[in-house]
Each structure stands twice: as structure tokens, then as C-alpha cells.
Amino acid sequence: MQPRNMSMSGVVDLAAVKAAQEAKAKAEQARAESARQGGGGAVSPADLVIDVDEAGFERDVLQRSTEVPVVIDFWAEWCEPCKQLSPLLERLTVEYNGRVLLAKIDVDANQMLMQQFGIQGIPAVFAVVAGQALPLFQGAAGEAQIRQTLDQLVQVGEQRFGLTGLTVDPDAVPGGATPAPAEAAGPYDALLEAAVRALDSGDLDGAVQAYRNVLADDPGNPEATLGLAQAELLKRVQGLDPQQVRKDAADRPRDTAAQIAAADLDLVGGHVEDAFGRLIETVARTAGDDRDTVRVRLLELFEVVGADDPRVVAARRALARALF
Numbered sequence: 001m002q003p004r005n006m007s008m009s010g011v012v013d014l015a016a017v018k019a020a021q022e023a024k025a026k027a028e029q030a031r032a033e034s035a036r037q038g039g040g041g042a043v044s045p046a047d048l049v050i051d052v053d054e055a056g057f058e059r060d061v062l063q064r065s066t067e068v069p070v071v072i073d074f075w076a077e078w079c080e081p082c083k084q085l086s087p088l089l090e091r092l093t094v095e096y097n098g099r100v101l102l103a104k105i106d107v108d109a110n111q112m113l114m115q116q117f118g119i120q121g122i123p124a125v126f127a128v129v130a131g132q133a134l135p136l137f138q139g140a141a142g143e144a145q146i147r148q149t150l151d152q153l154v155q156v157g158e159q160r161f162g163l164t165g166l167t168v169d170p171d172a173v174p175g176g177a178t179p180a181p182a183e184a185a186g187p188y189d190a191l192l193e194a195a196v197r198a199l200d201s202g203d204l205d206g207a208v209q210a211y212r213n214v215l216a217d218d219p220g221n222p223e224a225t226l227g228l229a230q231a232e233l234l235k236r237v238q239g240l241d242p243q244q245v246r247k248d249a250a251d252r253p254r255d256t257a258a259q260i261a262a263a264d265l266d267l268v269g270g271h272v273e274d275a276f277g278r279l280i281e282t283v284a285r286t287a288g289d290d291r292d293t294v295r296v297r298l299l300e301l302f303e304v305v306g307a308d309d310p311r312v313v314a315a316r317r318a319l320a321r322a323l324f
Contacts, residue, residue, distance in 0.1 A: 042169035043098070049090050052103040054110050061103050065128040068165045069157040070101045071136070071150070074117070074124040076108050081140040082123045089125070092146060098166035099154045127153050130161040152308065159222045188214045188221060195227055204235040229303035237264050249278075256282060256290045260297050267301055275301060276315040284322040295319070 052060045052072075061070050073089050075082040086104065093102040107114045107122055117126060117133065125136045134156075136149050157163035195210035211228035214221050242265055248255070249262035259282045266275035279298040283291055298319060302312045 042167040045094050045097075045168060045170060048093050048098065048100075048166070048168070049102045049104065052105050054112055057113060061128050062131055064101055065131055066163075068098065068101050068163055069153045070103050070128045071153070072117075072126040072128065073102060073104045074107050074114060074119055074122050074126070075104060076106060076122055079122050085123045085125075085140055088143060088146065092143070092150065096150060096154070098168040100150055101166065129153070129157050130163065155308075159226065162223075188218060188224070192223055192227070195224075195231070199227075199231060199234075204231055204238065207231040208235060225303060226306070229300060232300070233264060233268065233304055236261075237268050240265065254282075254285060256286060256294050260294060263297070263301065267304060272305055272309075272311050276311065276318075280315065280318050280322050283319065295323070 050060060061072065064070055071089065071093065073082075073086055075086050089102055093100055105113055107119070117124070119138075121138065123140065124138045125141075127134045127136055134153075136153070137145070141149075154165075157165075191210050191214045195207045195214075198204070198206035198210060208228060208231045211224045211231060214224035215228065218224070240261065245258070245261045245265055248258040252258045259278055263275040263278045266272075266278060276298065279294050279301070282294045283298070286294060298315070302315070305312050
């Protein structure tokens with residue numbers, strides 16, 4: 001079976017945006033609780049690769065995913081490709097030095113977990129980040145592909161959920177916990193937390209303002225940039241009549257406002273390619289200020305999905321062709 005890459009960029013539908021914000025809040029609460037209980041100490045390199053069963057899944061995977069992205073390797077003794085992939089995953093996990101944790105699950109002994117993840121064949125590799133499961137790839141994969149996937153996973157964990165990983169001490173005793181000093185809060189943590197709370201309560205204006213306050217001082221802040229793009233998108237579609245918006249777009253293909261509104265709804269509904277394609281086609285058949293308005297909105301939607309998403313990369317190329 002050939003590897004099947006799954007993009008992790010761009011939480012785009014309404015439910016997923018809310019779920020991501022809730023997961024982040026839960027992750028922060030879990031980290032705070034762990035700190036109060038004396039957790040969060042240094043681990044040894046041997047602690048980065050663990051065997052997990054159904055009984056320990058919540059503790060070893062779900063709870064740990066509030067500290068560090070957990071990669072899950074579903075394997076079996078009889079699986080020949082697993083014998084090549086598993087050692088590679090173990091080596092890279094240690095090399096990443098606490099930025100990811102590897103949980104190995106024997107599917108023969110843990111059939112329920114295999115069914116819950118909907119696995120049709122092994123090897124199969126998933127990740128859990130702040131309690132959210134993400135499919136990574138299925139089948140054998142090369143080292144370069146795995147590194148790229150892990151880099152994306154670490155980026156998602158850091159930028160969207162504030163997961164800083166585990167502190168690794170080569171001299172620590174496996175299974176032990178060497179106390180480590182707590183990290184000081186970042187300069188914008190309070191404002192970012194306020195934005196998350198505003199989103200959770202449905203206060204989109206408050207969320208937009210909180211993110212803008214961060215960006216006023218730190219224009220390149222990735223979490224605020226993504227959060228602002230998502231909050232503004234949700235604000236724009238709030239109160240729209242989807243049926244009327246789509247009718248207007250169908251009846252008036254050259255009406256830039258109608259096409260932009262329909263593209264916003266496409267993106268919120270998870271139809272990423274449709275949203276991008278609609279606006280690129282509109283750019284191609286308009287000119288002047290209308291064309292520039294559509295181009296700017298398309299760039300804003302790119303921010304929502306994420307610059308590294310392959311759909312954004314492809315759409316950027318298509319936009320360049322439409323413009324030039």
C-alpha cells in the first residue's frame with residue numbers, strides 16, 4: 001500500500017475551528033494541572049518511545065498529547081513493512097529530542113484501538129495533538145517524507161496549541177522525572193488567551209480585537225495571524241443565508257461581492273479547493289479595483305488554511321497565471 005499523506009494545515013470549517021480552540025484551552029488547563037502536581041520534569045531519551053495498550057491509552061496518549069504531539073505507530077509482529085518503518089520512527093523520535101513522543105501499538109493485542117482509528121491496513125501512522133487525532137500516512141514511507149511530516153506536526157503543535165514538547169535529559173533515569181524550571185509566560189499569552197475565550201463565548205469582535213492587539217506589537221506572530229484570519233472569516237459569514245448567497249453567486253458570476261461571499265461559505269464548509277477556484281476564476285474575468293479586491297480576499301483565505309498547505313501552494317500558482 002502506498003503512503004497516503006494527510007495535510008495538517010488549515011482548520012477551515014466552523015466546527016473544526018471551535019474544536020481547535022477548545023482543544024487548545026484544554027491543553028493549557030492540563031499543562032497547568034500537571035505543573036501543580038509536580039509533573040513536566042525532564043525525561044530520558046528512552047522515555048520518548050513507549051508501548052501503549054488500550055488500558056493506558058488515555059494516560060499515555062491523550063493526556064501526554066497536551067504536552068507534546070504524540071505519534072502513533074500501529075504495527076504487528078507479522079507485518080514486514082512494519083519491521084522497516086518502526087525502527088526508523090524510533091530513531092527519528094529520539095533525534096527530535098522531545099519535540100514528539102512515539103507510542104507503539106500492537107494491533108493484534110489492541111483490536112479496539114485499531115477499529116476506533118478506522119485502520120484498514122498496517123503500518124499506519126497517526127498523531128494526537130491536544131487530544132485531536134490526525135492521520136499522517138499509511139504504508140511504508142521514506143525518511144525524507146517522515147521528516148517533513150514530523151516538521152509539520154511540530155509546527156502545528158507549537159503554533160496552534162502552544163505545545164513546547166518535553167525536556168530531555170540524557171542522564172535522566174528512564175521512567176523518572178527530573179524537576180525542570182517552569183517556563184515564563186510569553187509577552188502575549190494573556191492577549192491570546194483572551195482571544196480564545198472570546199471565540200469560545202461567540203464574541204467574534206472581541207477575538208478580532210485581541211488578535212489585532214498582539215499583531216500591533218508583533219506583526220509576525222503566527223498564532224495571532226492565524227487566529228485573526230479565522231475570527232474574521234467567522235465574523236463575515238455570521239448571519240448569512242447560505243441558500244441566498246449561493247443563488248446570488250450563480251446568477252451573477254461577474255459580481256465580485258457575490259463571489260467573495262460564496263467563497264467564504266465554501267471555506268467555512270471545508271470546501272477549500274472550491275473557494276480558491278471560485279476566486280481565481282473571478283480574478284481572471286475582472287480587472288481594476290474589482291480584481292484587486294478579489295485577490296486580497298483570496299490571500300486572506302490562504303492565511304486561514306496555512307501557507308504550507310499544498311492546496312494553498314497550488315492556488316498561488318493558479319493565481320499567478322490568472323494575474324499575468
